[in-house]
Each structure stands twice: as C-alpha cells, then as structure tokens.
Amino acid sequence: MLMDQLAEIKITDRQRAILGIIVEEYVSTARPVASEQIVNNYRVNVSSATVRNDMAELERLGLIVQPHTSAGRIPTDRGYRYFVSNLMHPSALPLDEQRKIRHQFHQVELDEDEWVKLAASVLSRTVHSAAVATAPRSTEVRLKHFELLAISDTRLLMVLVGDEGSVTQQMLTVDEAADQAELSALALKLNNALDGKTSTEIQDWWEREEKTAQLGEFAPMVLKTLTSMLGKLERPESGNVYHEGLSHILEQPEFRLPGRMQQIIELFEQGDVWSTLITSMAGREGVQVIIGEEGTAEGIASCSVVIARYGLEDRMTGLLGVVGPVRMPYSRSVSTVGYMSQLLSDLLQRAYTREG
C-alpha cells in the first residue's frame, strides 16, 4: 500500500540523488545532514543553496525532516522506504566476506538447533546488529518414529521424531503404574501402523480404529498426545526463535535514552512479536524489509527488520533476519541476509538430498 504512494512521487534525478546521499550519510554518521556537507563531500555540481531548495521539496513530500530549525535533514520512514525501493542497489556480498561466512558453517557437525543458533550468531557478527533465526520447519511433518518410556511409576516420557529429523518430547503423568513392556508393545504396534502419517492422517486413522483396535488403556492418551505433538511441529510460530547480538543494537546512539533500551529488551524477551512476524512472513518470498512504523508490532516502531525465508521450497523453511535501528545500512543488510539465506538453503538441501 505504501509502495503505491511511493510510485506516485515525482522528483527530479538530482533530488533523488540528494535523498540517497542524505540516507547514506545519516546512516553512517547518525547526524542530521546539511546542504553544505552534501556539496563538499559528494560531487554535486550545484551550490548548497540549490541543494537547500531541493531539500525543501523533499521535506514537502515527507521524505526527510529536520529535527529542529537550523539543523540538517534526516530521512523519514517514508524516505527510507523510497531509498530501499528505488535507490539502493544491493550488490552481492564481497567474496572474502562470503568465504568468511561459509567457513564458519563448515567447521563442525552440528545438531539442528545449534546450527540455527550459529546462523543467528554469524549474521549478527557480519552486520554488526542483532539477528534472529528460527529452525527450519516443515509444513507437513510425517511420523518417523516415537518411543514411550516409563521414567517413574507415574510418569511417561514420549519422544517423537519427525521424518525430517525434528525431535520433540513430552512428559505425561498417569494415575496407574505403567509397565515398560506393555508400553513398548503399544509403541511398536503404533509405529508400524502410523509410520509416515501426518497429524491429521493419524487422527483419521484413530477415529476409524478406536472402536475395533485392542490397544489397551493408554492408547487414547498416547494418540491424542501424538497428534498434538506432530501438529505442533508443523506450526512454524511454535518453534524457538534464537536471537543474538542484542548488544550491537544498543550501541547505536538512538538507544542512548534509557527508556528505549528497555523497550527493545522487553521486545526481545517476549516471544509474541516474533510469532506475529513469522506468521506475517508466511507467503512472502525474497528478502523483506520492514521499516519502523510499518511494523505491526508496537514497540518495534523504532526498529527495522530485514528478513528472509530459507529452506527447501515449500517443504521446510525457516526465517533469518536482521533487527536494527531504522537508521540501518539496508543495502548491506539485504545483501547479507540474501546471501546467508541462500547458503542455509544450500546446506539444508545438501543434508536432505537423496532422502529415503
């Protein structure tokens, strides 16, 4: 919707160039950009007065503002949006950076959660900002195997493995003592019957079989738990969100005000911002940029997010993104997130290729 408005904005090439300079200069210095500064540091072949006239026009269009009279200009959210949509050219990441990133993934054999944590950490260090990542999740998880173990007389542990290798566990409390042999027998029968089935398929199966199958007293509870655990594996927002590098973001001068920091930290600590973000990313392809106020979540208003899906097309996907102040080097962020999401997809592809 905002994009449409932007398309209508008619400005001259020079004004466009000036806007670009203001964004880049402000991003790197964090200080309002003055007309003089522009003509001195960039080869604009006009005087500062002309630049001032153009800046007045850009301000009229709502792309830049001045914090107070007698200060330079800073971009508005809208100005950043225009920059991101029309002005910046996210080039490929330099080769040595690419190598540096790849190198960190080749080091060790990691379990999936560690792998995602590592991704967040690498991204965070590369862009010098906070990063978030979620583990890849299938939209459709099929039962690979589950196990039923008696931990104590009244406690059962259920461990479930999905066909893509995801593992969940749940503790169940039972009234009556459970015999391990009985449990193992039940697990064996169910594993044979349900192997490769999805959550809903299992539900259907149980509705048909419940009456006839002789599976013992635990079966109803086990089946119920089974479907709920499988279902949970499929819901992308139920997974863990890993974030790293909060300290980077707090180095930025816009968070010097003590109240601001707490906002951000509370934002990171409570998970629901992420789940709304994850659900809103459901259909999107490519690197998405969410600038300041555009973010639905309140409190995130002073932040921008550059985020992309990675994974195997339609089969299992996770998210990877940068969170930083609105005054963010978007070009670099987009390049890095783009490269890394591609890299993660490749690694995932390699891991699951020739799957049986």
Added chain:
Amino acid sequence: MLMDQLAEIKITDRQRAILGIIVEEYVSTARPVASEQIVNNYRVNVSSATVRNDMAELERLGLIVQPHTSAGRIPTDRGYRYFVSNLMHPSALPLDEQRKIRHQFHQVELDEDEWVKLAASVLSRTVHSAAVATAPRSTEVRLKHFELLAISDTRLLMVLVGDEGSVTQQMLTVDEAADQAELSALALKLNNALDGKTSTEIQDWWEREEKTAQLGEFAPMVLKTLTSMLGKLERPESGNVYHEGLSHILEQPEFRLPGRMQQIIELFEQGDVWSTLITSMAGREGVQVIIGEEGTAEGIASCSVVIARYGLEDRMTGLLGVVGPVRMPYSRSVSTVGYMSQLLSDLLQRAYTREG
C-alpha cells in the same frame, strides 16, 4: 577468606545499626545516605554529629565510602558482605507471596525445559530483577533407551534418553547408505546390552566386546557417540541456562550509563560466565551470595548473584538464582531464592518419587 577478615572487624552495636540503616536506605533509594537522614528517619537516640563520627569509623574500616566530599555514604562491597553475613535476617517469604508462586507452578503440566524457563520467569517477576535457572541434571545418567534413525541416505539421527527422562539428539553423517532395518537391529542389540549403564560403563563394555561382538560397520561410531552424549548429559555446565527479566536489571540507575548496559547484556549473551558459575557452585549447599568484585568473572563486578542449588540430594540438581546490581535487597532475594529452590526440589521429588 573474606569472611575471616570480617570476623575480625570490631565495631560497636550502634555502628552496626548505622551500617544496617545505610545499606537498607541506599538499597531502596539509590542515593548516598546522610547522617541527618539517619537520625530523622530512624530512631537513633544520638545526634547527627555522633552518627558522623561513627560513619567516619565505618569508612576507616572500609565498609562504606562517600562518592565525593559533601555527599552521604554508600556501602562498599565489603559493607554489603558484612550486612549479608552479620546483619540481615532473611525471614520466610510472606504466605501470600508463597501462594502466588506455588500457584504458577500448579497451572500446567510442562516438559522439563519449559518448567525451568517458568521457574526463571517466576523468580524474575517476584524479585523484580533478572533471574537464571538451569535444568536439573544428574551426576550419574544411565542409559534408558536410544534410537537410531535414517533421516536421509547420508544422515543418521541418534536420539538418546537418560534414566531420569532427559533427551538429547545428534545428527551423524555417514559415507555409505544406511539401511533402517540394519540400524534398528543394531539399536535393539545395544539397548539390550547397555540398558541402565553409565557412560563409563558403556565405554568399558565396548573395550571388552569390541573384538568379539559382531555388530557391523556402524557400531564403533554409534558407541563413541553414545558415550559422548551420555557424558554430556552428566556435565552440569553443558546444559542450557535460561535467563529472564534482563529489563528489570536495566531499570536500575546504576546501569543508566550507556556502557554499563552493554556489558551486562554481553554478559548474559555469552554462556561461559554461567558455566564457571555452575562449576563453582558444585559443592555448595544453601543459598550463596556473591557480591560484586567477589565474582570471579570480570564484567560481573557490578552485579551480585544470589543463587542456590535445588533438586534431589546428590542425584539430580539444578541451579536457580537472582542476578542484580550490587545494590540489591539481599534479604528478600535470599528468602525468595531459598523458598523457590525448596519448592522446586519438592516438585521434583514428587515427580520422581516411587521411581522404577
């Protein structure tokens, strides 16, 4: 060592009382405490001049300092230590607070990790400070069950369950295609042979059997992974540390200075501070108080930690603690941590009682 020094400190009852007032007043107001303030707000039956003389003595002993001439006094780390050791009386938590805390644990049936997260969260909210918690870990984990699953042609997933219900997983990469039937057979044999064995017992067993047992090509790798996974379950510092309520700690005025905040956040983000803390808590019983500089970890210098072990005596224990500024309400923290560690122990006890 510091305790010995403190025992030698000889001060009058009144000086002791004044130190107590200074600590409590400073903890609640965060401002240096003046002599006048003491005689006005507390029933000290002497004049401010007398209090000043006592304060001079307390300063000579290194228990309090003044930030600058013409300011009131604030406690030193040593002063806090004296207060904690000799002056405060951590009373039991008020009954309604106890009920409030208990209530939050009775709500839902949770898996263990969630349970620990909840503990950190409840503690954090109760003391209005940051809290950390680790999941209970056994010093001796015995193999309950493990499973070997072919996720793709080149990837094996190993899922291991300890006798206390802990679950770990690891992905293994193999060169040759693995057949699920073969893997299941191997897992079945090994489960039968190794059930109830510890990491070292398995290692011994394998050393004896390696030559004679006909277990196929995967056996060496599987055995190696098995012992390493079990061993990892036993190492208390290898578990996740959950922390909550960072924002509370940053509300404190001592973290207003922008640099301070980042220190703390970096501290929380990197795990090694916690592992040194965990290992240093190995032998300790009861609620431990670590004040500022006493902490071995640098950077934690401006923080105090009130921490206790919980769990089943010698069988499985975790940690639960409060992290806050040195200017912390120690009495309340100690009461709360004491109560909550007892509560967690009871809950754990109930869960594992009558264990088979």
Added chain:
DNA sequence: GTTAGCACTCGTTGAACAAGAGTGCCAGAA
C-alpha cells in the same frame, strides 16, 4: 533554473554564580 548573500532561528557551550547538601572538626557539656 541557479547562486551569492544575508538575516534569522535555535541548539550548544562555558562561565559565573547562588543555593544546598553534607561533612569534619573543635570546643564545650554530660
């Protein structure tokens, strides 16, 4: 359409100053 020039605004800096907080110390009282 562009530019030089200039008046105007407003934030920043630093000095000077007053007010206030709190102490240390001393001489005298209990």
Added chain:
DNA sequence: TTCTGGCACTCTTGTTCAACGAGTGCTAAC
C-alpha cells in the same frame, strides 16, 4: 569518656547569560 551544637569548608547541582556556530529560508541578481 562520650556526645553534641556550631561552624567553616567542599563539592554538586541548577540557573542564568552571553557568545558562538551551524544551518536554514528568502530574496535579489545572474
């Protein structure tokens, strides 16, 4: 001895004021 009133001294905090400088908007000329 131990305590207290009194007082000088120090240091922080807040305020005012002026000077400065940065940057703009406008106008008149190119």
